[in-house]
Amino acid sequence: MTAEPATPDPTAVRAKTAIPPNPGRRDLGMKATLLFPDREIVERFYVPLIYTACRTCYSEEEPEEIFRKAVVGETDPARQQKLIQRVIESGHGSTIEHVVFSFGITGVSRTLSHQLVRHRAGVAFDQQSQRYVKFKDAATMRPATIEDADADLRERFDDQLEGSLSLYGDLLAAGIPGEDARFVFPNATRTNLVMTANLRALIHMSGLRLCTMAQWEIRRLFQLIRHEIFAVSPFLGAFLAPKCVPLGYCDESGNRDEHCPIRPHKDNVLAAWSEKAKATREAARASQAAGGEAARG
Numbered sequence: 001m002t003a004e005p006a007t008p009d010p011t012a013v014r015a016k017t018a019i020p021p022n023p024g025r026r027d028l029g030m031k032a033t034l035l036f037p038d039r040e041i042v043e044r045f046y047v048p049l050i051y052t053a054c055r056t057c058y059s060e061e062e063p064e065e066i067f068r069k070a071v072v073g074e075t076d077p078a079r080q081q082k083l084i085q086r087v088i089e090s091g092h093g094s095t096i097e098h099v100v101f102s103f104g105i106t107g108v109s110r111t112l113s114h115q116l117v118r119h120r121a122g123v124a125f126d127q128q129s130q131r132y133v134k135f136k137d138a139a140t141m142r143p144a145t146i147e148d149a150d151a152d153l154r155e156r157f158d159d160q161l162e163g164s165l166s167l168y169g170d171l172l173a174a175g176i177p178g179e180d181a182r183f184v185f186p187n188a189t190r191t192n193l194v195m196t197a198n199l200r201a202l203i204h205m206s207g208l209r210l211c212t213m214a215q216w217e218i219r220r221l222f223q224l225i226r227h228e229i230f231a232v233s234p235f236l237g238a239f240l241a242p243k244c245v246p247l248g249y250c251d252e253s254g255n256r257d258e259h260c261p262i263r264p265h266k267d268n269v270l271a272a273w274s275e276k277a278k279a280t281r282e283a284a285r286a287s288q289a290a291g292g293e294a295a296r297g
């Protein structure tokens with residue numbers, strides 16, 4: 001006799017899945033370096049420039065005058081920041097497209113770079129070519145899970161990579177062009193890029209990639225990027241956060257169980273709002289009914 005399939009208990013509390021470990025705890029051998037601008041330029045011109053873009057919308061003054069006053073400090077820097085904060089929080093994003101940040105990104109895997117270059121709006125990339133560079137000793141990345149795995153599996157992973165890289169060398173030695181020999185490179189192969197992004201794009205990308213649902217390596221990259229922006233401007237760096245922070249709720253379908261506790265899930269926020277609206281309607285009806293009773297009495 002076959003057993004009846006168990007009927008799921010709708011009241012049962014679902015076991016929470018775990019938050020992926022913070023990738024910042026490992027040294028992954030990657031770097032993100034802010035190439036331009038430096039702190040002086042950011043402090044002197046970036047905040048005044050964003051302020052000028054914001055203020056121009058609400059002022060009779062010409063942008064040149066607004067900018068001049070902001071740069072020399074005639075407009076209180078705290079006032080500049082307050083307006084910028086308000087405008088960014090209102091979602092008027094064009095004001096922060098006027099400033100850009102250029103990064104040197106080094107030692108990331110091709111797995112990461114493929115994800116990174118999916119961002120299109122307000123961002124430019126240049127990446128080390130696997131056609132023109134003939135790699136003598138291509139570097140690779142080993143994920144932490146594989147590093148911590150059974151020694152036999154780890155060894156097989158390393159052998160596989162070594163085999164690919166050694167075949168690459170043999171293909172080149174046999175006169176196969178680099179653009180074809182590279183077909184044996186694994187996703188683990190490290191690469192370098194230059195990325196320039198305006199602040200709006202950077203905030204958008206950070207919103208997606210600092211989220212705990214993002215893949216660990218790209219999450220780590222954006223932790224490094226945020227660190228670099230903080231170093232030149234804690235004020236601007238503070239806008240680089242997982243998207244749930246400015247939203248106030250999590251919209252990731254994979255986090256309905258709220259295993260990531262940074263913000264409540266949208267479904268739960270809406271359910272609580274709906275409950276509250278229902279209770280308010282019921283209280284109004286009860287108060288109306290009580291009023292009617294009193295009038296009749």
Ligand SMILES: Cc1cc2nc3c(=O)[nH]c(=O)nc-3n(C[C@H](O)[C@H](O)[C@H](O)COP(=O)(O)OP(=O)(O)OC[C@H]3O[C@@H](n4cnc5c(N)ncnc54)[C@H](O)[C@@H]3O)c2cc1C
Nearest residue numbers: 115118119120121122123201204205208209211213214215
């Ligand atoms: C956790 C996670 C998992 C993912 N999984 C997958 C996956 O399994 N498979 C996959 O293919 N991709 C996946 N992606 C990539 C994702 O689908 C996007 O391609 C990537 O995040 C780029 O973001 P974006 O579309 O906001 O583009 P950006 O270029 O960063 O654009 C910024 C914003 O500009 C606007 N915009 C840009 N271009 C256009 C346009 N052409 N038309 C209209 N508006 C535009 C949009 O509002 C957009 O949000 C994943 C991303 C994340 C963060």
